[in-house]
Amino acid sequence: MTVATSPLSIVIATRESRLALWQAEHVKALLQARGHTVELLGMTTKGDQILDRTLSKVGGKGLFVKELEVALEEGRAHIAVHSLKDVPMDMPEGFSLACVMEREDPRDAFVSPRYQHLAELPQGAVVGTSSLRRQVLLQALRPDLKIEPLRGNLDTRLRKLDEGQYDAIVLAAAGLKRLGMQARIRSIFEPDTMLPAAGQGALGIEIRTDRQDLADALAPLAHMPTWLRVAAERAVSRGMGGSCSVPLAAHATLQGDTMQLHAAWGDPEGIKALVQTQQTATVTTLAQAEALGAEVAARLQAGGALVCKPD
The missing domain is CATH 3.40.190.10 (Periplasmic binding protein-like II)
Known part of the structure; x- marks a missing residue:
């Protein structure tokens, strides 16, 4: 059932890289086509500023997200558009992933x-x-x-x-x-050669949890087959250490109600061998997708993969 929503005035928080701006403009155009008034708030994140060290050494992918969340918290913006692979697995209290859009090529x-x-x-x-x-x-x-x-x-x-x-x-x-x-x-x-990252190729839209009006406005932009796939992939990552930097790949495919989830974990020191696993299940809900992801994470651990412990 499509939720009827009144037109809203929406400010999108976005990083200022060319790709991030393309993504924000894409969402802006879709929302404007549905009658909403939309503008962008461009921001530079700590992840954009620190370029002389790898992400794993300076705090992980959440560095691309934090400043945008502060803008939402302070009311300077209402939604944030993210490359989903840059979004930590566990959202801060008071924030939620309101929409996952149709995926581009995940490879x-x-x-x-x-x-x-x-x-x-x-x-x-x-x-x-x-x-x-x-x-x-x-x-x-x-x-x-x-x-x-x-x-x-x-x-x-x-x-x-x-x-x-x-x-x-x-x-x-x-x-x-x-x-x-x-x-x-x-x-x-191809994925059987280099397995993609969890959520790669998908866009996620973050809001404050108390903004049901925004959740309703974003609902028509959501693509449930993509959302189910990335929910399973992100659940693998969550099971392997949440939001810290993990050498982890997870990629789901969905044929009808049948989801096949592949995952791989590697040792950045090159001491332990690459651990790979896969599992198939019937998936029609986000809860089922997340359960499959948790099971695959457990299989990786059983195969010798190490859970990342945040510092």
Whole structure:
């Protein structure tokens, strides 16, 4: 049943990177088409400012979210649009994920000025990534490569590649496609080669829990098949350590009511072997999706994966 809502005046808190602004403008256009008045509040987050260290060393993906939540708390903005893979697994008290939108391509992209595929890279080639997940999966595929940190927004990362600092970089395909930069993609990693991050390619919209009017206004933008899939994926991540940085991949597919959930955990020190598992279940509700994710997390732990303990 569609909830009828009165037009609202909505301010969207967003990071100011080109990709974040594209995402916010996308949501703005959809809400305006439904009669709402919408404007953007651009903000720079701590995650955007600290570029000389990997995310896992400075507090994890929540660094991209906190300032936006403060704007919601103070009433300067009403909703925040996030790349869901950047959102910590447990929301702060008083905040909720009100909407998950239809997913773009969840896979990773191989980007290089000279090489078409990962397999073509010469021994010892330098590959850039900001992700612990990509680091451990790349090391499992090609132990001979040199994996180096790569921070900054999408344009900055591509510039560093073009300047010759890396032989190749690995990025989310969704961001490149959303910005019309598909031509930079040399090849796509299929999930059976490089399993995506939980929530990769999906947009989530955060609100204060007490704003039911906003939840009703956002309901038509939600895509339940995507929401079910990412709920299962995020439940795996929650079961493996919540919001701290975990070298973890989780990817769900949904055919009818049948969900198949794959997950992998890697040791960033390279001491323990990659742990992988999968499970299939009937899923029609968010609670069932989260239960499947919890079960897969337990299977990873049974296989030797370590739960991340926040400092």
